[in-house]
Amino acid sequence: MKRVPVSNGFPMIRGAVMGPIVRALDAAAADCDALLAEFGLSRRQLSDPYEIVPLGRYVGAFERAAQVLDEPGLGLRLGNELQLTEMGPAGLVFMSSPTLGAAIRKFTDALASWQSGTLVDLVRDNAWPMWSYRIAHASIWPRRQDAEYSMSAMCHMIRQVYGASWMPVEVHFEHAAPADIKPYMRIFRVPVRFQQPANGVVLHPHDLDAPLKSADTQLARMMERHATDLIKRDTVPHDLVDQVRDLVTRRLAREKLVVADIARDLGLSNRSLQRHLSEAGTSVREIIREERQRSVAVLREQDGMTNAAVARAVGYADATVLWRATRNWGRAD
Template sequence: MKKVTVNGSFPMIRAAVMGPVVRALDQSGADCDTLLEAFGMSRRLLSNPYEILPLTRYVAAFERAADVLGEASLGLRLGSELQLTELGPAGLVFLSSPTLNAAMRKFTLALASWQNTTSCEVLRDDEWPIWTYQIASPQIWPRRQDAEYSLSTMCNMIRLVRGAAWNPVEVHFEHAAPADLKPYARIFRVPVRFQQPFNGVILRPQDLDASLKSADTQMARMMERHATDLIANDAMPHSIVEQVRDLITRRLAHEKLIVADIAKDLGLSHRSLQRHLAQEGTSVRQILREERQRSVAGLLERDGLTNAAIARAVGYADATVLWRATRSWKK
């Protein structure tokens, strides 16, 4: 199968993926809100499952959650418990496909609607087929929790459509082996190898051709169309200026905007981002001002909005700060 790699934009993922992590923190009694805030997130932001998050923050928050919970194999466990609906159209496409081969192929394509800058493919060159998964950006590291969550999720999905007794042949991970291997034996029930070129689930050739009882042609077509629409509607802009503008507009009301954080989300250093924007005759500060002006102009046309509400909507502390800003805009 052709490799699917979504590039040309900053690494992103849908807010729905944080659902299992938030539940795990809440169930343990951990301070979930403080952890989310540390990574520029909030329950309000995550309440929209389609909200776009920087992939870097999601991966780092997942790693921190495992540390906070003292559960090194958190990703393994959450993947084995995941409901397919939390994967959006990709999960439902998998469930409704006629064979496992079609399910994995269509899932891989639809996954681009849920996260990008991720390389997935089904390799059939050797005797044993293998489904691989890897975040394409090497700068996003460590990423153990995401890798283990993704492979555990894939095995969980296959067991949902093939039966709980199904096992892969082997499982491979790119990271080093941890001290405790018992969770891997419990989840995968097969040999697990570490420090491999990529993360992967190795299958038997006959696994891919097996028919699935959950097949639903109409549902599969609907979810494929939904995934295609999401990819088209939320396609990330390609120029640095457009990417910065897009990040700012998405985050304006939710978090304090810091240049270093924006640069990190784009996979750039602070200095590189400033240099690229200067070459285009602009800056983060100028783009932020322009987007605030545009947002305030639109909000002022709505009935019933107080100045305090407008201020909050564009990231200002209160109406006084908004008033001072609008005065400076007129100079």
């Protein structure tokens, strides 16, 4: 099984994937803003579909939304309502590929532009090919909603391009079976197996050669190129210090920077993160200070930037707090 190397660092996902969850919460008149805030997210942040969101926060918000809506099968339902365009270039590559097999393979490769920290592959070790999906980080748990959304979405995508009557051979989930499995039967219409090594959709071998009416070679090439460009643009360095620096830079003005949150987003414990940074001769606090200093220096060179605007851009409440911080920086230097 291959890892989808959507980034070389912390596990991430594009903000667009939160769209169905936000719509479900709004449709039920739930307090969506409070739920997003609970996981360090906001509508403003998610208004950009390409925004990078830590995978763990997305998974946690999905689980919490199912609880708030009292809908254990939320992931199943939303996956079955997915619009291919919400998967970015991966969805459009899927739709425009010449055969179902090519669609699944190209989708799996292009998914690297949309999320990371996952093990995804089209496995053909035996007579029955299986599209397999699993989050690589064991610490991101529970993750039932994401798993069920992914399997439901894949089946829904296949039916959109192959025909509504299509059915898989069976569907696998890594988590335990819930008390009520009727929703699974309504969505998949085939046997569903739980507590499996990975989540997966098992297909008939002949399905892979099926031609797709939605095939568009030119669009497929364009979307593959777009996905490749996104992967290159948002690649995160292997070096842990640079990964922390990247996280800090991305969210400097949008949220309170907490060491425990940064450690969680990197898939590490608080203690482990601080130990590794200490061995590298730095700390989260030092990195935040350096990035704020760098940002302030750049912003102050721009015409029309007031001290209040600069302060907000680096996560300070007002110009007075920024002034105090700059004095402390001078003493530290």
